[in-house]
Amino acid sequence: MxxxxxxxxxxxxxxxxxxxxxxxAPGSFHFLTGPSGAGKTTLLKLxxxxxxxxxxxxxxxxMDVQGLDRDQMAHLRRRVGVVHQDCRxxxxxxxxxxxxxxLIVAGKDLSQEEANLxxxxxxxxxxxxxxxxxxxxxxxxxxxxxxxxxxxxxPDVIIADEPTGNVDWEMSQRLLQLLxxxxxxxxxxLVATHDMALIRAAKKQVQARVLRISAKQLIQAGADL
Amino acid sequence: MSEGRLRKLIMGDAQADRVVPxxxxxxxxxxxxxxxxxxxxxxxxxxxxxxxxxxxxxADELARAATLRINAPAEQRLAQTxxxxxxxxxxxxxxxxxxxxxxxxxELLSPWFGSSLAIDSLPVPQLIEVIEGDPGYDGTGLRLxxxxxxxxxxxxxxxxxxxPLVDAAxxxxxxxxxxxxxxxxxxxxxxxxxxxxxxxxxxQVIEVLRLVGALDSYIAHAFVRRFxxxxxxxxxxxxxxxxxxxxxxxxxxxxxxxxxxxxxQGWAWGLPLLIPPLGAxxxxxxxxxxxxxxxxxxx
Numbered sequence: 001m002x003x004x005x006x007x008x009x010x011x012x013x014x015x016x017x018x019x020x021x022x023x024x025a026p027g028s029f030h031f032l033t034g035p036s037g038a039g040k041t042t043l044l045k046l047x048x049x050x051x052x053x054x055x056x057x058x059x060x061x062x063m064d065v066q067g068l069d070r071d072q073m074a075h076l077r078r079r080v081g082v083v084h085q086d087c088r089x090x091x092x093x094x095x096x097x098x099x100x101x102x103l104i105v106a107g108k109d110l111s112q113e114e115a116n117l118x119x120x121x122x123x124x125x126x127x128x129x130x131x132x133x134x135x136x137x138x139x140x141x142x143x144x145x146x147x148x149x150x151x152x153x154x155p156d157v158i159i160a161d162e163p164t165g166n167v168d169w170e171m172s173q174r175l176l177q178l179l180x181x182x183x184x185x186x187x188x189x190l191v192a193t194h195d196m197a198l199i200r201a202a203k204k205q206v207q208a209r210v211l212r213i214s215a216k217q218l219i220q221a222g223a224d225l
Numbered sequence: 226m227s228e229g230r231l232r233k234l235i236m237g238d239a240q241a242d243r244v245v246p247x248x249x250x251x252x253x254x255x256x257x258x259x260x261x262x263x264x265x266x267x268x269x270x271x272x273x274x275x276x277x278x279x280x281x282x283x284a285d286e287l288a289r290a291a292t293l294r295i296n297a298p299a300e301q302r303l304a305q306t307x308x309x310x311x312x313x314x315x316x317x318x319x320x321x322x323x324x325x326x327x328x329x330x331x332e333l334l335s336p337w338f339g340s341s342l343a344i345d346s347l348p349v350p351q352l353i354e355v356i357e358g359d360p361g362y363d364g365t366g367l368r369l370x371x372x373x374x375x376x377x378x379x380x381x382x383x384x385x386x387x388x389p390l391v392d393a394a395x396x397x398x399x400x401x402x403x404x405x406x407x408x409x410x411x412x413x414x415x416x417x418x419x420x421x422x423x424x425x426x427x428x429q430v431i432e433v434l435r436l437v438g439a440l441d442s443y444i445a446h447a448f449v450r451r452f453x454x455x456x457x458x459x460x461x462x463x464x465x466x467x468x469x470x471x472x473x474x475x476x477x478x479x480x481x482x483x484x485x486x487x488x489x490q491g492w493a494w495g496l497p498l499l500i501p502p503l504g505a506x507x508x509x510x511x512x513x514x515x516x517x518x519x520x521x522x523x524x
Contacts, residue, residue: 050436070520071440078438088433092246104244105439149437 034213081150259459267467273401280394297377318362456508
């Protein structure tokens, strides 16, 4: 699905990542962990093409991400669902429109997707909040709405950046449950988190691999948690 | 642009329109600018057309007629007039030549001397009206021949005082045309600024749209469509008001001369109607350029 080959990234003020190689196989569940500022978000951005590596190669769906033009990049983003750390909603649109945004920009006819949308809202437990504006949502509701938006186009890969960063334990369990369900449906999942409890909870339900960023390198943390 | 895309641009996509938040201030700015510019364009167009008409009419009328004046002692006047008429009839390019009768000359002079004065008592030169044919006569050749055979004859083909007037009218027409071009350029510049302001104000929205997989063309269209329609609407109102303004001007008359001739005649009333679509085209080009440039700068 997504493959990083000896990838390095340099912010200009020194190297953040160096010689990172990882392969996200179809249907796999990965956690990405490491201290704050270690480059978790950067690594995720490299995976969905928001950043270009300064060295090495990123391949997604057997395409060289660096070689994609802007339109091809847009099409790549429709195949990778991303839950951003800060959710990135359009605040003037209702929750349901934000969730449907990938459909709208892809030029799909919303009236035909109505049933799917309702089902998705029920799945993430936001049926009652469909017409609310994003600033009116709680942290947990925002994260669930962001997750719903990331899966609306039925992508093969879902990347989530600290989806449980701002929510209580119960809510993070609920979000994890949704991610686990997606993984059982065959989706490839990559979640960046520093919440070890969450990783332990996940390991009871799915076969999750843990990747840790340490000293610019990516280390397979394996089963030692 | 394919037919489908064009239709989409004009008819719009209700969903796509909601994606970019409405921007009250730039919307009003664009409407006002395109309206004001269209209003000015109507007057520049009227000025240009009127001065063009004037230049053509003056050039036409004056070039076609000339006057031959015969200054000769009374006893020779008749003979010289006859000689001059003979020469004129033989000159190629002269359509007709006719000596004014004493009554006609008296009528021409009456504004100055009154009608009661006996014109015969004055040494008034005989006037001959020369109407030029097509192609015209050779003025220099005619003068030389008249000089040799009719010493008292002076050919006045109005060129001396006609030329600067016609030049002025033509310069006015050129100024009008340049004004229209400047108006178009200023409109493009202001709409570019407004579009850039809107794009900058919506940088976050654009980023989110890119993140969820929107193509550049989709994002650009959302802005281009908006600005094009605003320019079209504003210009339509401006042209409407401008045309009413021109229509309310007194109609052309001989007394008023140039000023009252400032307006549209016949088919020319249709010309201002081209301004709104042209304004929309200018807005379309300006916004497309601004949007593509700004989107190209984003990752």
